[in-house]
Amino acid sequence: MSDVKAAQEAAPLDLLDERLRKGEGIRPVLTGIWDRIRSGDLGALPIVLGLVVIAVVFQSLNSVFLSSANLVNLLMESASVGIIALGVVCVLLVGQIDLSVGSVSGLAAALTAVTFVREGWPLPLSMAAAIGAGAVIGWLYAQMVTRLGVPSFVATLAGLLSFLGLQLWLLGDTGAINLPFDSDLVHFAQLAFVPEWLSYLLVVVAAGWLFATGYGLARTRRAAGLSARSTTLLVARSASVLAGLGFAAWYLNRARGVGWLFVSFVALVLVLNYALTRTSWGRSVFAVGGNAEAARRAGINVGRVYTSVFVLCSSLAALGGMVAAARLAAANQSSGGGDINLNAIAAAVIGGTSLFGGRGSAFAALLGILVIQSISNGLTLLDLDSSFRFIITGLVLAVAVMLDSVARRSRVAHGRAA
Structure with a gap:
């Protein structure tokens, strides 16, 4: 027994091990972090450094950027797209994509406005109907992908166009429906x-x-x-x-x-993070994203995992759309349009979720949307044209994807060397 114990203590710790046994001090901690970086596991380091650089640059150009009043606005504006990005993270983790989250969010906003304002439904029922519609949309995507073999890129691109048309039809000739300022939804999104x-x-x-x-x-x-x-x-x-x-x-x-809105967004991040890291469903999501065929042979119901992530993604897109409409106190033809779709996907990727599947976390949505919203907010304070925002966001997205690709190759090479 003593020989076995000595062999265990002498054995090198696995890369997935925490390397932090009691009594070993700070040196093994730093060694473990450095080894993970060398192996390509950069974690949130690039995005945190990016946020620091953004803050320093914009604060030096405009002293209002880091003011408490501006940061409050920045966080509140981040919530709606951040919620949508949270759903995108789930789909990306299994190596799929959803290009229709913007249209689904716009449709949910229109559906909430029509049922609540025009039809006089109770607000909770209107919100439940919108989120339920999002869940049905996600289920339809999953059936197209798992049963018919339609690539998620094509299925969700079709949804992008179809649900945009349905949104315009719901809004009717007026093209806009105002939400009452004294409603609980608007108060929560703006003043709570x-x-x-x-x-x-x-x-x-x-x-x-x-x-x-x-x-x-x-x-x-x-x-x-x-x-x-x-x-x-x-x-x-x-x-x-x-x-x-x-x-x-x-x-x-x-x-x-x-703001309670931002607190709610963070709460959603924490709940999803727990589900991804501490439940069998979360382990199945990462397994399918790493290798769907291997996961299937291991007994995981891959189709059920795909269904769950698509339903979750569309449901969160619907919730984000309602929040965005509440922030504006209106649902109109531009709800869910513009750059919302691309920003949600970009936020997930910039935050550290791999486009190749199997790597990422719920915190990617939080970190990614803070980067995008910080860039937008900083450029607005500088009174620069919106074209600069698209250019800079595109460059940041390109850098994030390149880092992910390099890290992926580094992990493969490190694994072969080991």
């Missing part, structure tokens, strides 16, 4: 902010939850004889989150505060 005391309480809960989940995972890993993060490191991580989020809440509270 977290009380200052509650914002700090949420920060404390977030830091405590991070420590509790990390500590529970560490105990489980130790019980299984695996390496785990030390308690000291978990405390330091939670304290850093507490300080960072606490400062952010204090700074935003100098203006209007933290």
